[in-house]
Amino acid sequence: MxxxxxxxxxxxxxxxxxxxxxxxxxxxxxxxxxxxxxxxxxxxxxxxxxxxxxxxxxxxxxxxxxxxxxxxxxxxxGVQVHALIDATRYGGIQPRLASLMEKLARRMAAVIYAYLPLMNDIISIKRVGSKDTVLHDTGIGDGVRYPLGIGAAGVAILATMPPEQARAIAASNSERYAEYHTGTAAVLQAVRSARQTGYGLNQGVIHNTFGIGTVIRNSRGEVSAAISAVYSVEALGDRRLQKMAGILLREVKAFEPLEFPSA
Structure with a gap:
């Protein structure tokens, strides 16, 4: 009744x-x-x-x-708010990225992080490490948010933008960069390097870690997400960096496109 x-x-x-x-x-x-x-x-x-x-x-x-x-x-x-949005609007990005991240963790012997762009920031949404990877405390957990330009993934996202847009975002984030002991000029230099190499680098800016990052695009060439492989600062020399960056770029290219249903 x-x-x-x-x-x-x-x-x-x-x-x-x-x-x-x-x-x-x-x-x-x-x-x-x-x-x-x-x-x-x-x-x-x-x-x-x-x-x-x-x-x-x-x-x-x-x-x-x-x-x-x-x-x-x-x-x-927090991440749970974004997870609710993700579940309703994006159809669950984390499960879609799981296979790629697990493969990269194994092949690169790194801790792999996935990020979503959010206004002038990025927010971490998932972390994966292989059985051979030490999941040391990098300070980067689910839901941690950084201004674009901080961290390898943030640099990689800025590098996909027109130079004037990247400069404007970096300028708007300048005060926040100081909290990471860096500045707008250093961020923009990292962005210029990323445009040449195809990947962004974090060299000790976040919690004494070294990161290699790139974006994941949809079929229209738009940035859907970003991903980074993170090591301790001492873990990578130049030769290994080139090798690991190559693996990251090839695997992401093979994985693309990453599509989201319309809201």
Whole structure:
């Protein structure tokens, strides 16, 4: 027998206040997701005490709904939010990339990361290592977000853009680059090198790691995602770098195109 609307219990359940507050924080993080937002600003915009906001943000972070960038001290939407978007809009990019990443991890003896471009940033969505790969703590986990130009994948994405667009994005990210002890000039030099070689490099900028990155395109030649192979800084000499970069580019080319259904 159908239940009438009038029969629904509309009393606020116990604990609902915490849920409302957490959702308010999540909404404010979402509105400021391009550049992130600091704790004090979040507290001010939601009317919450800083300690209350911090406690709720920790709970949201534990569940993957927000991430905290320790360099900039800013909060961003977390990997679980993007996973929900991915599941509904993109048809599940992570499973599609799994076979490529597992193959690269085996062949390159590296930790393989996949990223999605997001405004002027990239966000990591998956990490894979082979049984022979030491999954050391690189500090790069699911949902970690970087400004475009930081990391091999971010350099590779910028390198696909027209020079004026890449320069504009690098300029807009200049203050954030300082948090990684680099600058716009160094990023743009890495982008110019990537245009010549076909792959981006990260040489110790992120957590003392060395990365080789490239983009994955769809059938129209547009960038769908990016991927990087990460090593400890000491792990690659010039000859091995050339060999590993060749493997990465060939395997990605064979894997393409990476298509997404329309939203």
């Amino acid at each position: 159908p239940v009438s609307v009038g029969a629904i219990d509309r009393t606020e359940p116990k604990g609902a206040q915490a849920i409302h507050r957490a959702m308010s924080l999540l909404a404010v993080v979402g509105r400021n997701n391009t550049h992130g937002i600091r704790l004090k600003e979040l507290a001010a915009q939601t009317g919450l005490h800083v300690a209350t906001a911090h406690r709720l943000l920790n709970a949201l972070a534990w569940n993957g709904m927000v991430i905290f960038d320790g360099f900039s001290k800013r909060y961003y939407l």
